[in-house]
Amino acid sequence: MENKEIVIQAQGLTKRFGDFIATNAITFEVYKGEIFGFLGANGAGKTTAMKILIGISKPSGGEAKVAGFDVYSETEDIKKNIGYMSQKFSLYEDLTIRENIRFFGGIYGLDRKTIKEKTDVLLKTLGFEAEADKLVSSLPLGWRQKLSFSIAILHNPKIVFLDEPTGGVDPVTRRQFWDLIYEASNRGVTIFVTTHYMDEAEYCNRVSIMVDGKIEALDTPKNLKKQFQAESMDDVFHQLARKAKRSE
């Protein structure tokens, strides 16, 4: 990372639900164009932290800025500058590929002409031209995930948040999916991704691992392996996750 422009900055970010502290004073930075892996077992607090960063949940304490905007007071600006792909497959199955693109392009304020141009490019890149007017429900899961990602970055967001984007997808399609991620990253889009697959953690520039609401490790995969004297990220993750007291 030559150019360390910070796009996400969290300082002691905390979220409490009654007595339960889902996210406990986490502090980290994400740089422009970086692929940042946000790891943790189920219930470690990743989703809660992510919800704060994408502006649909208010933190209980701490500071955070996303794309330069405050998570307390400027969520509307945050929303305009990010893309989001949820772990549930989130396109409309009863609309065609083209209709989905048009709809989601529209809600991010793209005009008709831009949407049309982008649709053509997108269909060509993904090789979906022949299927453009087919209902999304007729597409295989892997295709839908790729489409979903492409739509999430359609409006050229500064940052795209991916919540377990490759769940249930076969290895070949996962590989293709990561090609799309790299491509976006090369164009300067920052990628903030949560995943369960440790091989995917290896693809990230930097990785943070959350255990029981706290960030226990944060570095490049290479350094983390060195630090924990581990063969693989899988190994690193298990060493840390074993310490977890809470599950689900």
Add this chain to the structure above:
Amino acid sequence: MKLFLAFITKEFKHILRDTRTLIILFGMPIVQIILFGFALTNEVKDSRIGILDYSKDQASQHIIQELDASRYFDVEANFSSPQQIDQAFKEGRIRLAVVFPAHFRHSLFQQNTASIQLIADASDPNTATTVVNYASSILKSYQDEVLGEQTLPYTIQPEIRMLYNPQLKGAYNFVPGVMAMILLLISAMMTSIAIVREKELGTMEVLLVSPVPPILVIVTKAIPYVLLSFINVSTILILSVNLLDVPIQGSLLLLLGESMLFIFAALALGLFISTITNSQQVAMLASLMVLLLPTLIFSGFMFPIENMPKPMQFISNLIPSKWYFFIVRDVMIKGLGFKSVLKESLILVAMTIGFVLIALKNYKTRLE
């Protein structure tokens, strides 16, 4: 505005591409009107009756003919002994037996008094009462006919007028009921399901993360259903006027306006349901239990509210469809104006505002 249209277009595509929803939307009102109009009716037609005629004179024959000719009765059997009547009731062959004593005509014209025995199967009390009433009215009309113009000095002649519904048609009561039911189902159930479906699919989350104001998402979900509900009101009205001969006595404009008000109340309820449920099944069950059942029981459309115990009468006041049912009945059947349904309208307005406020509060806390 462009955004608004994009959402509406999307919503209509969802509805139009879902055959099941379409069938429910447009089939339900028609099926219900036909069901209630022709199958589920309190009118008793073509009841089978038996005759035991000890007299067999001109008068008794005349009455039997009149009975058989009416659309309420079919003469099933002619008995010769009371035991046969008993047997016929036990076998369920007849609903009513008519017994003429000997010298019926003679008593009637010479002694000015004659009696006829009507025996009804009261294992179903409502039907029994209805059947006896029909028979009595036929007897009375015969009596009037024979008496002609001569009036007896000391008889009380009750003159009965059935106001608003002279033919005592069941349709006058159920058309308003069906309207309340359909509007609730379409506006509340369909809207809540549509919103919850987006939650279930995960698209709601994507929409919330987008810069689109959440209120726009919700409003645009509801609008197509307002339109569809309106089409349904029109369908029901057209069917009831043309097929069931239930006229619209009052102002059509007022009726449609009040329906609009009720549609909003139902939408607010649907919105409320969608904020407390997360799956389509739960939303549907909640709608059926919380909306449909109370509408059937408490609106007064099937069971008279006046007969309910006080606590139940109190509960019925909380059911929006009760008030709408009253409004429709007053405007459509009785032909009353806005002044007489003002109270009911205000209650509906208050309920709508209440539901919207609760729903918005719930909706906000969920986002936090």
